[in-house]
Amino acid sequence: MADNSNKSANHQKGDPNTTGHSWDGIEEFDNPMPRWWVWIFILCVIWSVGYWVVYPAWPGMNQATSGVLGYASRAEVAEEIAAFEERHDVLFAQILETEPGELQNDQDLHRFAVNAGASVFAAQCSQCHGAGGAGVQAGGFPNLLDDDWLWGGSHDEIVQTVTYGIRNEEYLDARYSQMPAFGRDELLSEEEMRQATHFVLSLSGSDHEAELASAGAEVYDYNCSSCHGVEGEGDTFLGAPALNDQIWLYGGSEEIVYESIYNARFGVMPGFDNRLREAEIRAVAAYVHQLGGGE
Known part of the structure; x- marks a missing residue:
């Protein structure tokens, strides 16, 4: 005898059993999953198990499982960075071999120096001089876009300023000057x-x-x-x-x-001799020089 436990009064001959659920009188047939879908699901499960074995997958206390291939995305990124830096080291070496004031004579090298210097400026200088180099008057941070320079705006002078800074205690070669405090020290009425x-x-x-x-x-x-x-x-x-x-x-x-x-005023700028490579200092000097106010 056929099993009619999941068949309703509206069930017609040849219809499959229903799931036994009813929503506002609507019933759902209990059809099996398509065979193609079942096989894809099984293959996906098999593939995922293989992936867990071959590649890093399961997190641990200190690191994820390494997998039988020993693949690591960090190692791949490190290799790409190393290759990138190796290509750029050739150009940085050319910057060191070229006098700062002569960079503009080599259009391609100057373009690289400016682009590299822009990255250095964004990371090291923009906090004080502003993202575009316009400075911050309230803090006494100079505008680098005009041609009014306290210590000179030639390539060589900018390199000197970036290398050793201004009025800091870290470098003996830091640029130094001191304005008298005429009121505080009672030098003038x-x-x-x-x-x-x-x-x-x-x-x-x-x-x-x-x-x-x-x-x-x-x-x-x-x-x-x-x-x-x-x-x-x-x-x-x-x-x-x-x-x-x-x-x-x-x-x-x-x-x-x-x-x-x-x-009086006593603005201080750090030196970057121990923070940046010489080639990076020359690159950021080239970037600052071409902002519009370089002498």
Whole structure:
């Protein structure tokens, strides 16, 4: 006798058994899985077991199982990096053999140096000078896009600055200068500092009080001109900024100029001699030089 336990009243002759479930009167036939699907499933199970044996698969406490082939994706990446660096080492060697100022004469080598320097700049310099090199005035981080350089903007001078930095205690060859704190150390009176402030503002054509600026000319001549120049042209040998333009490292308002005179400025830049290879320093110097302000 046929088994009718899973057959409903609507079941017709020749229909397969149902699953026994009913949803709002709708019943589902209990059809077997297609044979092709079953075989694919079995093959997938067999393939996955083989994969577990051949390749790293099961995680352990310290590392995954290595598999009988000993394959490791990290080793493959390391090999690709090594091959990449080997190809680039040839070009870095050419950079070292070329004087920084002569890089532009070799278009392909200069292009490589700029691209490599951009990567170095993004990793090592952008935190202070900004991703595009525009600097951060509030922190006294110089804009590298203009042609106003404290210590000179030639290839060689940029290499020197990047290599040893500015006013740090790590390198004896770091660029160094010290501006007197005319107010903090009581070298000038309050009135003299106000006069000097307005004279400095007058040098760049900024808003100022003419009477105070006129009196400040003598204060400037006695106390400031030896570093900043008689006409405020600055001195890259001393790292003294030009005062006769409107490019300001910390800002050019009356309050900020007065603060600079009162407390002085003492920006510090680290040297990268022990952080970067010489070829990388030359590459980042090439990148900075071509940003638009290189001399």
